[in-house]
Amino acid sequence: MTDDATTELPPVLAEIRDDFLALGERDRLQLLLEFSRELPDLPARYQNAPGLLERVEECQSPVRAFAEVEADGVHLYATAPAEAPTTRGFASILAQGLEGLTPEQALAVPDDYPFTIGLTNAVSPLRLNGMTGILLRAKRQIRDQVAAG
Known part of the structure; x- marks a missing residue:
């Protein structure tokens, strides 16, 4: 990632990245677990119809x-089981980090963001690819909605 990409990171995602990088690896995992407990609840329209959310195959x-994409910005809604705290933590980071961004800001988030928060030695590459999958899927959904007007 270039310095330009780093400076263009939305403030919440930059802060999350910096919080992770300020910690040792063991503490980074603890922070990820804290994020797993902060995954926002689904709005009622999704609680009653979870099939409206797209499966993240990665x-x-x-x-x-x-x-x-709403008038007040982007919202990412996600579900992940409590027994999968790493994945749930990644979903929470992205839900919090994309919240309220303009579509342009969300689409500008570097695809490799999950690899920049200092967890490459602490979690498996498959898990990091899962987080990347959530981000890429969200960006595709945003692009589709913007194109549809």
């Missing part, structure tokens, strides 16, 4: 997510 755990 995740080993059953993760479903959907990004919406």
Whole structure:
């Protein structure tokens, strides 16, 4: 990642990245577990119809997510089982980090963001690929909604 990409990171995602990088590896895992407990609840329209959320095939755990573009910005809704705290933590980071961004800001988030938060030695590459899958899926959904007007 270039310095330009780093400076263009939305403030919440930059802060999350910096918080992770300020810690040792063991503490980074603890922070990820804290994020797993902060995954926002689904709105009622999704709680009653989880099939409206798209399955994230790149995740080993059953993760479903959907990004919406509303007048007040982007919202990422996701579900991940409590017994998969790593994946749930990644979903929470992205839900919090994309919240309220303009579509342009969300689409500008580097695809390799999951690899920049200092977890490459602490979690498996498959799990990092799962987080990347959530991000790429959200960006595709945002692009589709913007194109549809």
